[in-house]
Amino acid sequence: MNIHEYQAAELLANYGIPVNAGIVVSDPSGASRAFERVAGAAGRVVLKAQVHSGGRGKAGGIKLAGSPHDAQAAAEQILGMDIRGHTVRKLLVAPAVEIGREYYLGIILDREKRGITLMASAEGGVDIEEVARNTPERIIKVTADPLLGLLDYQARSIAFSLGIEPPLVGGFTSIAKALYAAFVGSDATLAEINPLVLTKDDRWLALDSKMSLDDSALPRHKDFERLRDLDEENATELRAKANGISFVKLDGNIGCVVNGAGLAMATMDAVKLYGGEPANFLDVGGGASVEQVTLALELVLADPGVRAILFNIFGGITRCDIVAKGIIEARKRVDVGVPMVIRLVGTNQDEGRRILGDAGLSSFETMRDAARAAVEAARG
C-alpha cells in the first residue's frame, strides 16, 4: 500500500525524525489560510501535490508562494491537476526551507540481498533511480544484519562515506536509525527521505518523505487502514481484494479470468502476443466457486471497454466440471453481453467441456487457441 507524503512524514515524525511539518488542504482558500500558519519568519511556503506518484515537480505539482494570495493562486493551479493519471485532490502546505545541502536516504526491502538495505547519496533531491542508472558509484549501500538490525557502526559508515563532518554525523545517524526503526516498525517495503537536507543553520530536516507498506503485513497494523486513500485506489481492485481475488485494471479490451497469478500473467501475455490488449489481470484464487466466478465476471464487466472475456482455467485440485457449472451459473446471474471464450483443461476436463457445450459454450484446449479466439472475438 502506498501512502501520501504527508502521511509518511507524520509516521516518520513519530519515530523522532525531524520533518518539515505542514498543513494539508483540499481547496485554494485553505492554502491561503495555511500560509498564515506555516510561512513563519521566512515568509514563504511550498505547496506540494499529494498524489501516489513520482514526477510531481516536473509536472508542476510543486510550487513556492510568498504570500497568502500567491499560495491560493498556486493551489488553484495544482488542485485538480493530473499527474501521471492521478488527480490532485490534496496539497501539503509547508514552510519553505533554506537548504544548505541535500542528501538522499532510503531504505528498501532488498530482494537480492534478502534483507533490508539502506541507500544514501550526496546527490539528494533528484531522481535517485536516475543516479543509480548513470552514476551508481554515488550511491552508498549498506545492508542491515537480518537478525541484529541496523548497527550503529553501519549508520556511521554511511555518514562518513557521504563526507558528513564529524559534528554532524550524530544527527545523521540518529535519522538513519529512526528511519530504519520506522521501516521495520511499519513493515514497509520502501521508506525514503529525498531530500534529507542540512539547513543553512546546520539542522537536519526530512524535506520530503515517501513510504510503501507491505500488504501482507497490514493485518497486524490495523491503524494503517486510515492511511488508505480511496481516491488513489481503483474501486474494482479494492472490491476484488476484499473477496480474495487479485485484480489489476489495465488499458485493453479483453477481460481475463484466470486461476493462478502466474497463469493470469501468462494469459495477458498470450492475448498481447496474438495482437490483443488485456483489460485486466485477474487471479480468481484457489476455489473458483460459483460465487467467485460470478464476482470475477462482475469485476471484469465493470470496465465498459471490455469487448470479450477470456476464461483460462487449469483444473488442478479444482475440478473442471465444477468450474464449468460455475461459469454457467454465473452467466445466469450476470448480464455478460460480450463474447466469452473459455479454455478449460485439467481434472475432469471432458466432463467440464461437455457441460459447457450443453450450454452452448464452446471451449478450447490450449491457451494459444483460446487467446487467439478471444482477440478475434474482441475485434468482433
Next chain:
Amino acid sequence: MNIHEYQAAELLANYGIPVNAGIVVSDPSGASRAFERVAGAAGRVVLKAQVHSGGRGKAGGIKLAGSPHDAQAAAEQILGMDIRGHTVRKLLVAPAVEIGREYYLGIILDREKRGITLMASAEGGVDIEEVARNTPERIIKVTADPLLGLLDYQARSIAFSLGIEPPLVGGFTSIAKALYAAFVGSDATLAEINPLVLTKDDRWLALDSKMSLDDSALPRHKDFERLRDLDEENATELRAKANGISFVKLDGNIGCVVNGAGLAMATMDAVKLYGGEPANFLDVGGGASVEQVTLALELVLADPGVRAILFNIFGGITRCDIVAKGIIEARKRVDVGVPMVIRLVGTNQDEGRRILGDAGLSSFETMRDAARAAVEAARG
C-alpha cells in the same frame, strides 16, 4: 541488584503478567487497614516479609490472616524479624488465593548455554534448587535463540511438557512470553514466578515474583535506581561502588586492600589458608591513586572489627613507587590504628619498598609471607 517481591510484581504487571496485587505496609496498623482494602470476598489476606532473601516461609515471614485484627497481629510478629541476616521492614499484604495448581516458571542468564534459559516445573511453590538437585527430570528447560528471542513454539512446548490442558496453554504461553520480555527489557539475570498458580476458577496468577537485575546494565535503566532499597544494602559497599572500588563486607578481622578482583579473592583465600579470616573483599581498581588508597583504607576501617590491614599490590601498569607514596599519604589522612602489612611487587618494586621503609613500613615480596604476617598481626 536485587529487588523486592512487590517491586518485581509491579515490573511484571507492566508487561501484562497477572499478579496478585497487594499493598506494601511498614507498620502493623497499616496491615490492618490493608486488610480492609485487599481481603475481598474471600476475607483472607497473606502477609509477606519483603526482604532480599529466600526462606521467608520457613522463617515465619509469611502468614495468613482472616481479619484486620489478625493481620495486625501477624504484622507485629513479622516486622522487625530477622530473616537470614535481613531485618524485615516492609510487608506485602495481598489477597489470599484459592490455589488449583502450582507451577514454577523462571528465566535465568544461562552462562553454560551462553543465552537465556527458561525453566519450568509442575513442582511449583517449593524450593526449585531442591527440585533441581533431587529430581532434575521434573524441570523443563528451554533456551531462547540469542538473536530471535523466545519463540512461540518454545513457549508452547513448555506448556505441553508441563501437561497443561489445551484450553489453558494460551494463557500460560502469554505469561512465559511476557516474563521473557520483562527479563530482556529489564536486563535481568533472574526472573522467577514461584508459584505461578492456576486458581480454582482456572485463572493464571503470578503469586510470588523475584528478580535480579544486571548491575552492568543499570546505566541504561535510570529508573531502576528508585528500586534500590538502601536498608538492604551495605552502606560501605555502596560508597565503594560510587567510587569505582569493588568492596564486599565479610565476617573476619583482616582488612584487605588489593588491586584486581582475582588477586583480591586469592588474597582472602591466602588469609584463610594461614588461619585468619578476611574482613572484606576489596579491589581498589586500576588507578591506585592517593585518593583511591585513602578511600580504600577508610572503607576497610569502617568495620570496627578489623584488627590488621593487608595490602596486596601487584604493580603492573601502576608503578610500585607511586603506590608506596599513595599508602604513606593515605596513612596521613586516615587514622589507621591497626597494624598494616604490605606486599608490594612489580614495576619499580625496589623504589617502592625503599619509600615504605623510609616511612617505617616493612613490606613483603610474596603473598604467602604477607598473608602469614597479617594473620599474626591480627592475633597481636
Next chain:
Amino acid sequence: MQPAPPSRQQGAESRKPTIVSILVGRDTRLLVQGITGREATFHTGQMIEYGTPVVSGVTPGRGGSSVHGVPVFNTVADAVAETGANVSIIFVPAPFAPDAILEAVDSGIPLVICISENIPALDMVKVRAHVAARASRLIGPNCPGLITPGEAKIGIMPGYIHQRGRVGLVSRSGTLTYEVVWALTQAGLGQTTAVGIGGDPIIGTSFIDVLAMFEDDPETEGIVMIGEIGGSEEEKAAAFIREHVSKPVAGFIAGQTAPPGKRMGHAGAIISGGTGAAADKIAALRAAGVEVADSPAGVADILKARLN
C-alpha cells in the same frame, strides 16, 4: 538412480541437503504442520492417495488425535521423536507460519516446504537468515510444493498431470507450473522433479539452488525454468546457467504485459525501482543460452527438439 536421504554438506551455499531425484525420495517421511486445518486435511488426503509417506501431523493442542489415520502431535519435536519425520510441509495461516518454519528447522528437519501465503516480508527476512545459518533447506513460502512423479508429492499440485520423465522443472508460480507440467507430460518428456520455489519476495530456495541440483542429478536431461516479473533472481539464475549448467534449459517469463508498480497477484510479482521487468529477464536468459518460449507450453516444444 537411487533416491537417498537428505545428507549434509560443508560450505555456505551448499551446506544443504541434496538428494538424488532431487529433494525427496524413498526415505521421505513427511510431517504436515497445521494438519487439522481444512486445506491441510484435504491435501494430506491427496498426498497419501498419491503414495507420499505421510507419517505425522502437528497442530498445537490437538496432540493425540489423527487425520486420515495420521497421528497428530502438539509439537514438531514430538512428531520427529515419535515418527522419524524428515520432511515437513507447512499449511498454517500466515501469522503463525514463521514460527512453524522455525519450529521445524530447530527440530532438525532437513527439508521444510512452506505453502502458506501472505507472510510479511520482514518476518521472512529473519526466518530466512536463521534457516540459512542452519543445515535445513526451506522451500517457499507461498509455493505449491514439489513432486517427484511416482515417488512423492509434497504439495498442492494435482498429481495426475505429472509423469516421471526426463525434465527437471523449477518455477515461481503454481498453476503456470501445472500448465507446463501438462505440456511436458503430453509431449512424452515427463518430469524428474518439479519444484515450486514460491512467489514471495523473500524465499528460502532460489532458482540457482534448484538448477544446481538438476545439473547434478543424472536422471535430469533437460531443465525448465519458469520465472515472472519482480526482483532479479532470473537474472542471477541466467548468470549461473551460463557458468555452471551444461544441460539444455528452456525458459518462460510471465508478465510481459504487466505495468510497473502493480503487484500481480504474487507478493513478489511487481516491477519496482527500475528492476523486475520481463524483458530484462528474457534478455538475460537468452544471453546465457536459454531458449525462452513465448508461451508456457512452448517450453515443451523447445525441449522436445533439444532432447530428441
Next chain:
Amino acid sequence: MQPAPPSRQQGAESRKPTIVSILVGRDTRLLVQGITGREATFHTGQMIEYGTPVVSGVTPGRGGSSVHGVPVFNTVADAVAETGANVSIIFVPAPFAPDAILEAVDSGIPLVICISENIPALDMVKVRAHVAARASRLIGPNCPGLITPGEAKIGIMPGYIHQRGRVGLVSRSGTLTYEVVWALTQAGLGQTTAVGIGGDPIIGTSFIDVLAMFEDDPETEGIVMIGEIGGSEEEKAAAFIREHVSKPVAGFIAGQTAPPGKRMGHAGAIISGGTGAAADKIAALRAAGVEVADSPAGVADILKARLN
C-alpha cells in the same frame, strides 16, 4: 616454531583462527579501537614499546589524525583496507563496545580482543551468538588481553614480567595472571602465551578453546589454568582436560572464601543458584588429573616439578 597468520578451519567449535605460538605471531597487524581514549592511548604506547606491530586505530570522527604515529580512521573497514589490520583490541566504553566488536567482526578481522568491562550481559549474549556464527574469534570482554613474550603484547598487562618459555597460561583474571606469570618467570619456566579470557559471565573464548590450542602448540610443554568462582566453565574445562589434554596442567581457583550471592569484583565471579563454588571447581580439576595449587605462585612450583 613459526608463527603463522590466522587460518580458518571447518566445523562449528573449531572454525576459528588457530595460530602457532597461539593466536598472535609475526604476521599480526594490530588495530586499536577507541585509540584516542586516555587508556587506549597509553596502552597503545606500551604495546608499541613492547614491539607489537600496531598499524592503525579507529575513533569515529577522528579519522585523519594519529596517535603515537599510528594513523586513525573513522571506521574499521577503512583501517583494514588501508593498513591490513588483522587483529583488533577494543578499548571503547561499555555502551559502545558491543557495536565495536560487531564492527570488527563484520569487517572480517579474525581475532578481536575486547578489554572493555561492564558490558551488559544480554548485549554479549547477542554479540557472542553473532560472532560464533562467523569465522572470527572474540577474546573477552573484560579481559587483560594476551601476550606472546618477545613477539607481541596485545593487552594491558605489564610486558616486562613475561619471559618467553615453556608454559601456556589461561586465566579469567588480570592481576592474578600477572602474579602467576611473575612466578613462572622467576621459576625460569617462562610463558609461550598468556591469555586472559575475561571475568564476565558471557565471553567469546572459553578455557576449553585455549586449552585445545595449547595442547596443539608444540612450544607449550605445560599449562596453567587460573579460574575463579562463578559459572561452571572450570568444570567443563576439567572434563575437556581429562579427555583431550596430554600435557601437565596446574591450576588455581580464586574465591574459596567468597560468600554465595555476592559479586566479587568481576561480573562473572558470583556463586549463585548452587553453582560456581570454588570447592566444586577444585574437585572437578583434581578428578581430571589437574594439580591445583593452594596459592597462585604454587602453580609455578607444580610445573617446575613436572617439567624438569
